[in-house]
Amino acid sequence: GAVVSQHPSWVICKSGTSVKIECRSLDFQATTMFWYRQFPKQSLMLMATSNEGSKATYEQGVEKDKFLINHASLTLSTLTVTSAHPEDSSFYICSAGTGLYEQYFGPGTRLTVT
Amino acid sequence: TQLLEQSPQFLSIQEGENLTVYCNSSSVFSSLQWYRQEPGEGPVLLVTVVTGGEVKKLKRLTFQFGDARKDSSLHITAAQPGDTGLYLCAGANSGYALNFGKGTSLLVTP
Numbered sequence: 308g309a310v311v312s313q314h315p316s317w318v319i320c321k322s323g324t325s326v327k328i329e330c331r332s333l334d335f336q337a338t339t340m341f342w343y344r345q346f347p348k349q350s351l352m353l354m355a356t357s358n359e360g361s362k363a364t365y366e367q368g369v370e371k372d373k374f375l376i377n378h379a380s381l382t383l384s385t386l387t388v389t390s391a392h393p394e395d396s397s398f399y400i401c402s403a404g405t406g407l408y409e410q411y412f413g414p415g416t417r418l419t420v421t
Numbered sequence: 422t423q424l425l426e427q428s429p430q431f432l433s434i435q436e437g438e439n440l441t442v443y444c445n446s447s448s449v450f451s452s453l454q455w456y457r458q459e460p461g462e463g464p465v466l467l468v469t470v471v472t473g474g475e476v477k478k479l480k481r482l483t484f485q486f487g488d489a490r491k492d493s494s495l496h497i498t499a500a501q502p503g504d505t506g507l508y509l510c511a512g513a514n515s516g517y518a519l520n521f522g523k524g525t526s527l528l529v530t531p
Contacts, residue, residue, distance in 0.1 A: 311463075313463075341518070341519075348526070349523070349524075350509060350521045350522060350523045350524045351464070351509070351521045352521075353518060353519070353521075356518060398461075400463050400464070402463075402519075408451070408452040408454065408469050408471065408513050409454065409466055409469055410454075410466070410519060411466060412456075412463035412464045412465070412466075413463050414462050414463045415461070415462060415463045417461070
């Protein structure tokens with residue numbers, strides 16, 4: 308149980324284009340999903356908290372107009388990187404909460420912007 | 422943001438050795454989780470501790486939550502190459518948002 312999937316697992320796009328990443332909870336409903344960013348050999352940095360049916364809450368320093376988050380259902384949240392630039396290249400990971408404390412993470416999406 | 426300090430940052434040991442990873446904060450957390458992450462994959466939850474002084478064992482891994490709920494430790498007995506990975510501690514308070522430590526990169530060589 309508590310499986311979270313992400314799609315795509317990796318994507319290469321050209322500078323200036325937009326990329327959408329999907330995060331799905333496969334066997335449970337998640338009222339809250341989280342999006343993280345991770346640079347090589349570093350820890351996870353929380354970007355935003357996504358609640359079903361409401362606007363996402365972004366962490367300080369994260370541009371909400373650049374990183375669009377939609378949480379349309381209890382099993383799906385999407386992150387769209389708009390007008391991507393090379394500095395947006397990173398490993399993006401989502402997670403979903405099942406209870407009071409635990410979060411279960413997706414396998415991550417490797418984004419490379421050329 | 423409540424900071425979590427992990428130490429050591431890097432650890433390279435030989436198979437069969439024991440090791441301890443520490444996770445410290447000046448803040449109190451309602452719970453603390455330990456995750457293990459392999460390159461190119463998402464973190465996998467190992468354990469959640471919620472009670473001060475709590476000790477949990479997962480095979481060769483022993484997790485302890487400090488009495489004051491500000492710190493935690495992960496002890497691995499007789500490490501194996503399969504234990505290699507990035508170990509992350511994360512603390513949580515109100516709601517679900519996790520505060521992650523910087524991680525401990527463990528390499529176990531045969």
